[in-house]
Amino acid sequence: MAEQKQKYEESKVPMSIKQSELNIGTLGHIDHGKTSLTRAITGVWTDKHSESLKRNMTIKLGYADAVIRKCEHCEGASAFTTTNKCIGCEGEAKPVMRISILDAPGHETLMATAIAGSSVIDAILFVIAANEPCPMQQTREHLMIINILGIKNIIVVQTKVDIVGRDKAVQHYNQIREFLKGSAIENAPIVPVMSNLGVNIDVLLEMITKMEKPKRDTEADPIMYVVRSFDVNKPGADVTKMNGGVIGGAIVSGKFRLGEEIEIRPGMKSSNAKGNTYKPILTKILSISTDSTNLDEAVPGGLIAFGTALDPSITKADSLVGSLVGRKGKLPESKNEITLKYTDLKRTDMPKRAFSLGEPLILGIGTATRIGHIKKVRKNDIDVELNHPVCATAETKVAVMRNDTKRWRLTGYGFIE
Ligand code: ZN
Numbered sequence: 179m180a181e182q183k184q185k186y187e188e189s190k191v192p193m194s195i196k197q198s199e200l201n202i203g204t205l206g207h208i209d210h211g212k213t214s215l216t217r218a219i220t221g222v223w224t225d226k227h228s229e230s231l232k233r234n235m236t237i238k239l240g241y242a243d244a245v246i247r248k249c250e251h252c253e254g255a256s257a258f259t260t261t262n263k264c265i266g267c268e269g270e271a272k273p274v275m276r277i278s279i280l281d282a283p284g285h286e287t288l289m290a291t292a293i294a295g296s297s298v299i300d301a302i303l304f305v306i307a308a309n310e311p312c313p314m315q316q317t318r319e320h321l322m323i324i325n326i327l328g329i330k331n332i333i334v335v336q337t338k339v340d341i342v343g344r345d346k347a348v349q350h351y352n353q354i355r356e357f358l359k360g361s362a363i364e365n366a367p368i369v370p371v372m373s374n375l376g377v378n379i380d381v382l383l384e385m386i387t388k389m390e391k392p393k394r395d396t397e398a399d400p401i402m403y404v405v406r407s408f409d410v411n412k413p414g415a416d417v418t419k420m421n422g423g424v425i426g427g428a429i430v431s432g433k434f435r436l437g438e439e440i441e442i443r444p445g446m447k448s449s450n451a452k453g454n455t456y457k458p459i460l461t462k463i464l465s466i467s468t469d470s471t472n473l474d475e476a477v478p479g480g481l482i483a484f485g486t487a488l489d490p491s492i493t494k495a496d497s498l499v500g501s502l503v504g505r506k507g508k509l510p511e512s513k514n515e516i517t518l519k520y521t522d523l524k525r526t527d528m529p530k531r532a533f534s535l536g537e538p539l540i541l542g543i544g545t546a547t548r549i550g551h552i553k554k555v556r557k558n559d560i561d562v563e564l565n566h567p568v569c570a571t572a573e574t575k576v577a578v579m580r581n582d583t584k585r586w587r588l589t590g591y592g593f594i595e
Pocket of ligand 1: 249250257264
């Protein structure tokens with residue numbers, strides 16, 4: 179997270195908006211301009227997935243933060259920017275709110291991440307490019323996912339309008355309206371933008387500031403999904419000066435405080451002749467930080483990093499991704515087998531077939547990805563034995579992928595019973 183360069187000066191951002199107020203996911207057909215849009219808003223590429231692409235189905239969120247600012251001298255949408263100075267009058271722009279934009283690589287993983295990470299995502303930018311007819315197949319599938327997730331906090335962003343010109347853009351805009359009819363987001367605003375030229379990004383920013391803020395339950399037991407974990411020490415660093423392991427993730431409920439004792443489940447893997455076992459990890463929060471600043475406590479919003487007292491070899495190379503962090507003794511037991519209440523997506527691009535015993539599945543459970551095998555099928559309930567244990571609360575939404583002609587495809591979703 180540290181490598182991200184911000185366009186604004188952090189020192190001028192007041193304490194009240196140190197943490198992101200809105201986690202915004204992006205959806206949209208491939209090449210429709212999600213990454214360019216993210217860059218236009220935040221100044222940061224989220225396209226940092228090369229490693230996770232190699233590992234195929236690993237759920238890994240691309241991530242960028244921005245502080246939306248407003249010029250005090252200008253009126254209307256043109257007062258909104260994510261830079262220090264007003265684009266119009268070059269006067270000082272004052273911070274209004276911080277947002278985080280989350281992105282996932284690839285079409286199937288994007289959909290799986292949207293489902294499995296839905297407790298982390300508060301709002302969606304639904305990107306539809308004007309230079310192709312609407313809807314394209316993936317656009318249609320993403321609308322289906324939006325309907326399933328029931329996220330109403332959505333702005334449709336019509337990208338690439340500079341490529342097609344005004345008349346075509348208006349026609350395409352009407353196509354989008356038609357396409358959204360009867361869906362959960364029938365009346366969502368549609369904002370035409372030119373990401374590369376920065377045109378209308380101010381309008382989009384103003385709309386984002388008016389989106390409904392999620393209600394954060396900060397009194398509940400705190401839970402964080404681990405999205406990253408790493409060793410921040412340089413190779414060969416002096417052992418006496420080493421930093422403890424770092425865990426990065428998204429808090430979904432409650433409040434974590436500096437100095438607090440935490441537990442991580444399923445935790446640390448150890449392999450022996452009998453297979454893999456996992457041991458819960460206990461440690462202490464030694465530091466709390468966002469991309470850019472240190473905090474004394476953290477609530478849901480954006481990605482948060484905890485510095486811990488752990489041996490960094492425990493956290494290195496994303497080894498704890500998919501675990502949950504909670505207060506000591508407050509997390510559910512890890513499970514090797516789960517029962518899912520399954521709903522099929524009825525995809526038109528795949529043949530319909532029943533589940534078979536022993537069939538392999540890939541499951542997205544929060545930020546954990548697990549391979550499982552079907553043990554039992556009863557109507558819509560399936561029992562799945564997992565290759566590695568998972569720690570998840572009841573009612574967690576799970577993305578289910580099946581193997582279709584040697585490719586893993588998202589076929590449905592379920593809830594853990
Ligand atoms: Zn101004």
